[in-house]
Amino acid sequence: MNSPHPEDALPAYALGALDLESAEQVHSHLSQCPSCRVLTLRALHGACTLPFSLAAYPVPPEVKERVVGRAKAIAGATEAAPEDAASEEPTPQAGNARIETPPRRRSLARVLIRGFTFLLPWAAAVVGWLAAGSLLLYSHGVSDRVRTTTDTYQGRIAGLTSQIAQTQALRGYLLLPRVAVEPLKNWISATSSTRVQLIRAPGYAHGIVIAHHLAPPPSGEQYVVWAETQDHVFQSLGTFITSRPDGDALLIVGAAQPLDRLLEVGISIEPTPGPTAPTSALLFTAALSTPTALPTRTPTAIPATESPTLAGAGATAAVRHRKGANPTATPAPR
Amino acid sequence: MALGDLGALEDLYDRYASFIYSFALRMVGESAASALIVEDTFTSAWHQADAIVGQPGTVRDWLVSHAHTTGIALVHQRRAGKGTEAARKADPAPEVGPEDQEDRELAEQRTRTQEAWSSLSREQKLILELAYFQGYTQDEIAPLALLPLSEVTQALVGALETLGTAAAMPLGGRPL
Numbered sequence: 001m002n003s004p005h006p007e008d009a010l011p012a013y014a015l016g017a018l019d020l021e022s023a024e025q026v027h028s029h030l031s032q033c034p035s036c037r038v039l040t041l042r043a044l045h046g047a048c049t050l051p052f053s054l055a056a057y058p059v060p061p062e063v064k065e066r067v068v069g070r071a072k073a074i075a076g077a078t079e080a081a082p083e084d085a086a087s088e089e090p091t092p093q094a095g096n097a098r099i100e101t102p103p104r105r106r107s108l109a110r111v112l113i114r115g116f117t118f119l120l121p122w123a124a125a126v127v128g129w130l131a132a133g134s135l136l137l138y139s140h141g142v143s144d145r146v147r148t149t150t151d152t153y154q155g156r157i158a159g160l161t162s163q164i165a166q167t168q169a170l171r172g173y174l175l176l177p178r179v180a181v182e183p184l185k186n187w188i189s190a191t192s193s194t195r196v197q198l199i200r201a202p203g204y205a206h207g208i209v210i211a212h213h214l215a216p217p218p219s220g221e222q223y224v225v226w227a228e229t230q231d232h233v234f235q236s237l238g239t240f241i242t243s244r245p246d247g248d249a250l251l252i253v254g255a256a257q258p259l260d261r262l263l264e265v266g267i268s269i270e271p272t273p274g275p276t277a278p279t280s281a282l283l284f285t286a287a288l289s290t291p292t293a294l295p296t297r298t299p300t301a302i303p304a305t306e307s308p309t310l311a312g313a314g315a316t317a318a319v320r321h322r323k324g325a326n327p328t329a330t331p332a333p334r
Numbered sequence: 335m336a337l338g339d340l341g342a343l344e345d346l347y348d349r350y351a352s353f354i355y356s357f358a359l360r361m362v363g364e365s366a367a368s369a370l371i372v373e374d375t376f377t378s379a380w381h382q383a384d385a386i387v388g389q390p391g392t393v394r395d396w397l398v399s400h401a402h403t404t405g406i407a408l409v410h411q412r413r414a415g416k417g418t419e420a421a422r423k424a425d426p427a428p429e430v431g432p433e434d435q436e437d438r439e440l441a442e443q444r445t446r447t448q449e450a451w452s453s454l455s456r457e458q459k460l461i462l463e464l465a466y467f468q469g470y471t472q473d474e475i476a477p478l479a480l481l482p483l484s485e486v487t488q489a490l491v492g493a494l495e496t497l498g499t500a501a502a503m504p505l506g507g508r509p510l
Contacts, residue, residue: 011490012472016406017465019473046498047402048395050466051357052440052447059355063369064347070373071343071380 005029005036014043020204178202184209184267184284196267196284200259207259209238209267211249217241217269224274226282227255228264230289234277237265262288343380349437350394351376354401360467361405362412371408375401406469413469443501450500458493461486 006026012018013026030037184196193213200207209225217223225237237253255262266282354375358368375397451459460479464470472490476483 008487008491011494012465012487014494015462015465015490016402017470017472017475017490019471042498043494044399045395045501046494046496047466048398049443049447049450049497049501050462051353051360051398052444053451054356054360056352056444057356057359059351059372060365060369063355063372064344064351066373067347067376067380068340068344070377071340 005033007036007039010036010040011043011046014040015047024205182286184265184286187281187283187285198265198286200288202260203258205256205258206252206254207237207265209240209249209251209253209265211240211251214249220272221269222272222274223249223267224270224278225251225253226266226268226278227253227259227262227288228266229257229262232263236274236276239270239272239274260289264288343376346379346393347376349440350397353394353440354397357398358401358405361402361469362408367408371401371404374404402466409469446500447497450496454493454496455489457481457485458489461489462493465490 006013006029009018009022009026013023018026030040179199179201182198182200184198186192186194186196188194194215195212196214197210198207199210211223214223222239222241224239227235227237229235235255237255238251240249240251253265259265264285264287266278266285268278268280268282270279351372355368355372358371359365362368362371378400379393379397454462457479461472461475461481464475464478465472470478472483472486475481476486479486481489
């Protein structure tokens, strides 16, 4: 990419056909260049017509029943939803991959494959949600059917670049040779069924946070993923709200520097809109690198007698009494 | 659909499910996983309806993008585990033939895209197949297609321009 504008790379970027490093370079450029963002949108829309080059085959009839059943479950209808059965059904690829995966990668593959039915909807949901904003923008770029304000336009452009970068990160991470899955320590209760994991790779600023059995935050609040720098400054890596009945969530996070140059990643419950630094205790943490000098740590772990499933009310009540304490000064224990 | 109308979801499903299923089938090559992708795509559309419904010309692209992301993630997982061929043998694509019934607008778009597709060079088709349906990067495609990377890049530029131009022509049908 000698040109200041990587026009030639944009189609491959929109198709997801760049390696992760190149994709991050393009993403960085797109964040500064509106004209390249528009070109990327056009390429993306061209790509979305490709399925029309295929013959259409009928869908097995039971799929519609499952979709409607899951939609009813999401909507809170009283009818029984077949979601659990569907999501836990092993896919044929799982067995094959488990057999064929070389030993060194087996651990990651097992996590990813076991979690496939979990990752599948959530990875796609995250990307899809972000894609919505980006694709809406496209309608402004090539169609006169929709008129909008410049602010909205810019906001949707930002949605596009975010979506593509996160799509790239997600795809790329599944293939990176040294990617690792690390659990975040649960400071609520070691015996809780709530699990939070971070997928990251050396040298990369993006990572994937996966949560399982995480209770929804109280109304008006959200989970915020924080990174603590070597200078003990906190950066927000992203926010999410669990809304699925099973408490599963997936968030692709991005820091201003490679994750392995940061001290720690942690998650707290914060009001919406979020503050610039944690205002409550970090409920889940994981060390990202070996610090040069560990700060003094004051134990702030919530007793195990609190809600073992991080029920919103219990966890929040436990956090509330520490509101106002600056976690930068008294970070969560290791 | 954003208002919680299940009937709207069913209408969307009836209109696009076959389209998405065929797309998924092309990516992952077997019916069970393709059905799962369809299920997830429409369930997610329901889940995210606030963000996608009511914007003309966007719903189909949202569905395609979602299904593509999911399908390619699965393709990548399988490639890492070398399980694709075994999976295809274990659960091959359905034997049934293509559907005859299709809504007029989709049929129109299909005709337009297929005309654009047929105007692409053999190399462009191969490269798009590898990139979009099989999830390869352009660096991986170059040796597979026996082409220099620069030609792969230019082929993608030209192919998406052609397809995008065909897609941008005014549609005679109803808004999406």
